[in-house]
Amino acid sequence: MKRLKSPGGGLITINAHEIEKSMKARPHVVVVGAGATIAAIPHGDKNGKKASVMQGFIDSLGLRHLLNGISLRTTSDNIEDIYSELAASGEHDAVVQELENAIREYFSELEIPVELTVYDFLVLGLTKKDLIASFNWDPLLYQAWSRSHRITSNLPQIVFLHGCVALGICKKDKRVGPICHRCEVCGEPFEQSKLLFPIREKNYQDDMYIQNAWKRLDSKLRRAYMFTIFGYSAPKTDQAALDLLKNSWGPNTDRKLEEIEIIDIKPEEELENTWSDFVFSHHFKTTDNLFDSSIGRYPQRSCEATFERLMNAEFLDAEKGFNIGMSIEEVKAKLSPLIEDEERNEGDVLHNPYI
Template identity: 30%
Template sequence: MGFKHLVILGAGSTIATIPNGDKNGEFSYTLYNLLKDKCFTSFVKKVQAKDFQTDDVEALCNQLYEENRPLYDEFESLVRKKYASLELPDGFTILDRLVLSLTPNDAIISFNWDDLVIQAYQRMSEYVPEEMLPILAFPHGNAQAVYNNKHYTSKRIVTSPGWFDSPLNMPVDEIDYKSDVFINSQWHILDFFMRNAQMVTFFGYRGPDSDEQDLKHLDELFAKNKICDKIEIIDKNLELAMQVAKRLERFKMQTNWLYPCADFWHSSIAKHPRRTLSAIGNWNYSTKTFANEETLAEFMSHVGPLIDEEQELLDNKV
């Protein structure tokens, strides 16, 4: 097994990928402003008419689950519908680039309910063999993920019966999501990479209050990681990235380098696609400039030879 790079995605990564809306002009939101989406307009009016407060989605979820289960079920259904509907634009996006910039030793762990990273993986697998792409996992579930007793995949791929919908890890204190077989399997993947990653990148993830138990769990795992050299935090500007760094300072004890990035283009992933770990602490490692307006063809002209090198090494091991 080679050294590993773990990338953890939060809502900000989806927003950065579709800043002008998705393929159909739809936008993504963080949990804090989710109810601003037009998808929830009539629902908000309904719950406000019943004197539920809607300014705190986490509190609303807990209150509805305890006091009005039909309304809670309606809300969860709307959330699933909203995030299942998002589609990547036709152009080469940040998530496409992210998928191509990591190796099969690496993992992308998405806490997002949308499946944009799955879409990116699927369309990039048309250009690069799947065995050369990173592992994907969804510890909070995914609106388009389905599973059976052997596999998990996307609803966009399978149409046959016998598949179960992934749960969505709604912010409800009473529900033990990890007892679900799918969610549990996804946490096993995250647990492994948190213990064994040489580098961790948080992209658009701000560690919301509802994730506090998850963060404590990750902290316990990370304490067992003796090889992590660098943590990067990507947000939409440096000030916000520094705020997140402060929120995630609990992880700093295990590494010498907690590095906030002003945006994706300042990250090691953007500067050193498929070679992020080779560049750690290597001051002689040359940084190539990859313009953010590059097409897929232009980007492949850079990373294609790197993938060929990796493929040759794998073939020689067989």
């Protein structure tokens, strides 16, 4: 038992078990960027189509001819910089529209491979208390989340902060679903959801779905025990997004117990500089792949395992997690006892097989 001061100045008694239960039950929030999609299909999608990074995107889509005769101030080859300048000028609306159509068509054609991908392991490594927020337009995360229901319904929430080609909306009834489906209320086909394209001055309030996605992220991130950034480079065209993330996470001095993980191939020093405003002291870890992260090593118990390691000084067995190339049958066998434990648990601390 511990005695702490209450907001009113009096002493209150807190049970150590209740503290542990509360901390372990907090969300794990994951933000994913283009690097996560590239990691999910390193050899191409189901049909061999590669994910494209923003750098060189114009040329990879064969759209360089659209820029003929246009004098750009930017020397960047990044479509975010090029698009942002074109859109801001107000003089090249036809080119901007062609770029938007090409982007939507390109990403709409991506299909997740038959074998399990990094996105499958990411989704299955978390639970319903957690949330994945994607900055990507492609449908791969949504496809992985959809087929993961074959294993369990105890899956994280997913939201798309810049929209997603896989999702449609009904503005009338405020419903969201797969673009190929109909609204469950009025029965009308869903409209294609909006994609938020890369301009410097983004407005996250204009679109119903995107506004709600940011609200859900804000709610989860404020309460999160763990925050993972996977393949998101925090580009300069996303300053508004970074400001919102900072506001939700709060000052790093208020996050003395929380943990941040970065999954990225960039050097650790560069990543630490990028995310320094979020990190308190040494509560920071980088890895270049999902399988060496807390989600990969301790699937469905990332917060529980991290609390055991840092607060209870327990040694953990990192060999019991996910491995590259695991089949769906192997994943089912690994997760079944964890899923069963959570289904019969009545809100107490969950079983942790990683100690």
